[in-house]
Amino acid sequence: MGGAVVDTGDSGVKAPDGGWGWAVLFGCFVITGFSYAFPKAVSVFFKELIREFGVGYSDTAWISSILLAMLYGSGPICSILVNRFGCRPVMMVGGLFASLGMILASFATNIIHIYLCTGVITGLGLALNFQPSLIMLNRYFSEKRPLANGTTKTMEVVKMGRSKPLRLKSLKA
Secondary structure, three states: OOOOOOOOOOOOOOOOOOOOHHHHHHHHHHHHHHHHHHHHHHHHHHHHHHHHHOOOHHHHHHHHHHHHHHHHHOHHHHHHHHHHHOHHHHHHHHHHHHHHHHHHHOOOOOHHHHHHHHHHHHHHHHHHHHHHHHHHHHHHOOOOHHHHHHHHHHHHHHHHHHHHHHHHHHHHO
16 A cells, blocks of 8 residues: 655755755745635635625635645645655646646636635645645754744744735725
């Protein structure tokens, strides 16, 4: 069936704790921001989606629910792909899926199309970016790993803080 990757000892490769690791940290910072903030930012478009597709609030709320389910539920698939192909190819495919899902969602004619495009395709794309980014971060930082992980997690707060005025404005409109 499946197998897990087990660290059996020192591989002789030491994490650089800097250098290109800072560029990786910045990339993880951005990926974390998009992965956590995007499902919450869908609420900016709730009233417009309700009006456009003639559905209720609960039907529209399924968009972010499906997206989050894909983000967190596709972890086993993502780890199998990372073990087989490596982080970079998986993240490239994830970026393509996330982009493709958003582009296809712009042509949606009913709410089911939004569920599939934004929820499933974009959610899978974000998962294929988010989870390998955490693995990459751990490969580049050893002693400074707590600082690196903490820095990437702050991006959710930054993104949400920036989108708060948009969400408040959409609720008033």
